[in-house]
Amino acid sequence: MAGIEVTALHKRYPDGTVAVEHVDLSIGDGELFVMLGPSGCGKTTTLRAIAGLERQTTGDIRIGDTLVNDLPPAERDIAMVFQFYALYPHLRTRDNLAFPLRAEGLPKAEVRERVDEAARLMRLGPLLDRRPNRLSGGEQQRVALARALVRRPRAFLMDEPLTNLDAELRADMRTEIKHLQGELGTTMVYVTHDQVEAMSLGHRIAILNKGRVEQIGTPLEVYDRPASLFCAAFIGSPPMNLIEVEVADGKLRGQSGLVLTPPPGLPRDRRLVAGVRPEALEVTEPGAERSVPARVVSAEWLGDEIIYVVDHGGQRDVRVRMPSTVRFAADAPVGLRHTGGPPPVYDVSTEELVA
Amino acid sequence: MAVSVDEAVSTGPARDHTPSARRLGGRGRSVLEVALLTVLAVVMLFPVLWMIETSIKENRDVYAIPAKFFGFKVTLDHFKDVFAASGGGRSALSVSFLNSIVVAGVSTALATVLGVPAAWAYSRFSVKAKKDQLFFILSTRFMPPVVVVIPIFLMYRQVGLIDNKLGLILIYTAFNVPFTIWMMKGFVDEVPAEYEDAAMLDGYTRLQAFWKFTLPLLLPGIAATAVFALIFSWNEFVFAIFLTSSDSVRTAPPAIAGLIGGTTVDWGLVAAASVVFALPVLVFAYLVRKHLVAGVTLGAVRR
Secondary structure (H helix, E strand, O other), X not given: OOOEEEEEEEEEOOOOOEEEEEEEEEEOOOOEEEEEOOOOOOHHXXXXXXXXXXXXXEEEEEEOOEEOOOOOHHHHOEEEEOOOXXXXXXXXXXXXXXXXXXXXXXXXXXXXXXXXXXXXXXXXXXXXXXXXXXXXXXXXXXXXXXXXXXXXXXXXXXXXXXXXXXXXHHHHHHHHHHHHHXXXXXXXXXXXXXXXXXXXXXXEEEEEEOOEEEEEEOHHHHHHOOOEHHHHHHOOOOOOEEEEXXXXXXXXXXXXXXXXXXXXXXXXXXXXXXXXXXXXXXXXXXXXXXXXXXXXXXXXXXXXEEEEEEEOOOOOOEEEEEEOOOOOOOOOEEEEEEOOOOOOEEEOOOOEEOO | OHHHHHHHHHOOHHHHOOHHHHHHHHHHHHHHHHHHHHHHHHHHHHHHHHHHHHHOEOHHHHOOOOOOOOOOOEOOHHHHHHHEOOOOOEOHHHHHHHHHHHHHHHHHHHHHHHHHHHHHHHHHOOOXXXXXXHHHHHHOOOXXXXXXXXXXXXXXXXXXXXXXXXXXXXXXXXXXHHHHHXXXXXXXXXXXXXXXXXXXXXXXXXXXXXXXXXXXXXXXXXXXXXXXXXXXXXXXXXXXXXXOOOOOOOOHHHHHHHOOOOOOOOHHHHHHHHHHHHHHHHHHHHHOHHHHHHHHHHHHOOO
């Protein structure tokens, strides 16, 4: 087991496209580290560079204490799980699992022992004698995970391993992967574009955009204090409401007069935007204390909650998360007020967190 | 086949008619269709049939007026003449068949060996101006062979490749490589690159990964591509007749054409030689017909 250090990674392809602009990562030993971002943000390229499947243009990668820049993938002592499983189609499950071990030249008895152990961990017993074309997507992905396990690598690299599974199976596999990683304590780097996956799995999350790291933090940090406007708009469903605000007499005030709790250390003379989570707002009866007059534009009933889209006279409509017991009709006149603590505030021009 | 297709089509719009009218209209249409198809089939197949008949007729039946479709005496003498010279030993025709096999076989093998790895590289790697390169490769097939045959002839005369099997092999390979690259790229695109990634993580080099995992999955595609290349080389006439002259080098197409044009034409021999010439490609294409269809619809047409 080992941590992974990525320093000033830059990847530019021969045809001129830059996949990774500048990435620094410090992944701890035994950590489940998630790289999250929209497609084309450089997360997969970064992962493939760590695996050795791509050679970075500049920058260093260390696994444990070893500088692995010039090592071929096989000598980096890592295992990777792919989105398309990549099980060898002509081999039975048993041989697919044994394949990397045989390639390493381990003695037969040990190969068998390790295959049995991985099969037991991933509950593959009945599938051992089938070929990949006779396995369902979920089964194939479990075999792919087991094939990563048998090698007892220093780190697991996961490239969107659950994307091709249906929603229910995905939730199950998510739990399974988290449990497995906890039990084995092996460092895992997990790439996904699904924020739910990232939030529920990661010890820490790195949010990437346009080949750069926007923020690294625990799921809670990332959710509560997104480091940039991009992160604020990316994390959360629905995402944060971005409300233009100004500072006046020690208060943070939106254009509509909506009063927010001001965070300390706000800069003056700059255009500011506050990121307000939908659950930090409240739809009230019109004229309630500290509320501004507003109007319900639409309401989405989600069963356990309702997302109200509310026009409060600001530049954009805001989304408010309310318990499903509180009901307002569409178009009804209502009040809107802020109930949470101080929201993160961003500079409009730099798009960065200022307070 | 044609009838069933017709029925499937005619049931839709004919729903408003009475049942009898529909049946009549349907039957009328299908009769017409079958008749047209039969005429077409006869027109298309008659030359082939006539060639086969002529190849097994005695000379006196070949020239009989009125022509004999049935009831002639079957003989295999013409086929014997194709392979054996009249004075004993091998005939010039049989040598030309051997040349055809060598030239078509070697040029197809070369085109496959060069084209498949190139297709793999174009499919897998990021290459500068990839689209332009691929278009350039394709553009070499734009012009008909006749256009380049004179420059090629002059160049070959300089380097001594005129009347040389190697010369034909090289020119056929040059024509088949672009085709192989384009068709195989479609097949390679279909094989997930993750197989190679996984194999590389398991300790193989990139080339070993290609060889051990991607190549076996490409075999049907390679078979289809090779058959197309083989058919091109086997049937090629223009270069063969311009670039070769002696019996020992000449391939079958110009050799068979050379049988016609003397004072008398031995039509039986021409027909028998043509049958022998057509047979291998027909058999080969029949054997790999499934892959051929897959190759046309899946490999070459995509993107």
